[in-house]
Each structure stands twice: as C-alpha cells, then as structure tokens.
Amino acid sequence: MDELIEAAREIQDRAHVPYSEYRVGAALETADGEVFVGCNLENANYSNSLHAEEVAIAEAVKNGHREFARIAVSSDRRDGVTPCGxxxxxxxxxxxxxxxxxxxxxxxxxxxxxxxxxxxxxTITQETLE
Structure with a gap:
C-alpha cells in the first residue's frame, strides 16, 4: 500500500465526526517529501466544519510549505472519496x-x-482574477 494512503488512513482516528460519523483523512506530500496530515472536524452548524484536505494544507502552509507533490484522501468506508469542490x-x-x-x-x-x-x-486562478 502507498505510504501516503496509509498516513491518510491513520489520521482518521482523530477525526471529530459526531454528526455524519464519516471519518476522512488526508495526507499531503510536499515537493521536498515531507508529509502533513489532516482529518475532518465537524461542527454542529456544519458550515464551520473543516475538511481533512483543508487541515492538511493549512498545517503544511503554517510550516512554510507552498509546493506540493500529491495528496491522498481516504474515508473510513474506503469508498474512493475525492476532495470536494x-x-x-x-x-x-x-x-x-x-x-x-x-x-x-x-x-x-x-x-x-x-x-x-x-x-x-x-479553475479560478490568480491569472483569472488579473
């Protein structure tokens, strides 16, 4: 199994999902090979919930990374979940x-x-806005 998928699976246990009970983990690999993980964090009003991919990206950016190689996404149902829009x-x-x-x-x-x-x-990019 790809180690990035494995990292995405492992972080699912830390997800906070009292409403959907749908655990998602993401593992983001930087251009220099470092891996940052994230899990979904639900909130009772739903709109304040954080997605696993967002948490992983935020952690990487917080640590000074801006270039990424790939991301793995996994749910506890192993259903091929893709990142949302x-x-x-x-x-x-x-x-x-x-x-x-x-x-x-x-x-x-x-x-x-x-x-x-x-x-x-x-997609909308910086160039689109210019």
Whole structure:
C-alpha cells in the first residue's frame, strides 16, 4: 500500500465526526517529501466544519510549505472519496492541473489516481482574477 494512503488512513482516528460519523483523512506530500496530515472536524452548524484536505494544507502552509507533490484522501468506508469542490479550489491555489490526487478504494484495490485538472477543470486562478 502507498505510504501516503496509509498516513491518510491513520489520521482518521482523530477525526471529530459526531454528526455524519464519516471519518476522512488526508495526507499531503510536499515537493521536498515531507508529509502533513489532516482529518475532518465537524461542527454542529456544519458550515464551520473543516475538511481533512483543508487541515492538511493549512498545517503544511503554517510550516512554510507552498509546493506540493500529491495528496491522498481516504474515508473510513474506503469508498474512493475525492476532495470536494471547495478543497479542489484550495489545492488549485498552490498546485497546477497535473497535481496528483490519490483516492483510497480499499485494501483489495489500488488507489484511484486523478490529476487535479481532471477534478477541477477551468479553475479560478490568480491569472483569472488579473
């Protein structure tokens, strides 16, 4: 199993999901090989909830990283969950369309690999705003 998928699975145990009971973990690999993890944190009003990918990105940025190689996303259901639209846009802030997104399909299946551009075509970028 890919060690990035494994890291995404391991962090799921720390998720705070009293409402959905849907644990998600993300592991973000920087361009220099360091890995930052995040898990989802739900809030009773839902809109203040944090997604695992956001938490991993924030942790990496907080530690001075702005260049990333790939991210792995895994749910406790091993259902191939992909980043939501909001998380895709956040990834696009730092990553180009070739950025690799690995989605956990379970122990008996290889992770599905996407390019960020497949998941979020025609994204809003700094160039779009100029």
């Amino acid at each position: 909001m998380c895709r846009q956040t990834l696009a802030e730092f990553c180009d369309e070739a950025f690799v997104v690995l989605c956990d399909e379970g122990d008996d299946e290889p992770a599905t690999e996407y390019a960020l551009g497949e998941l979020l075509p025609n």
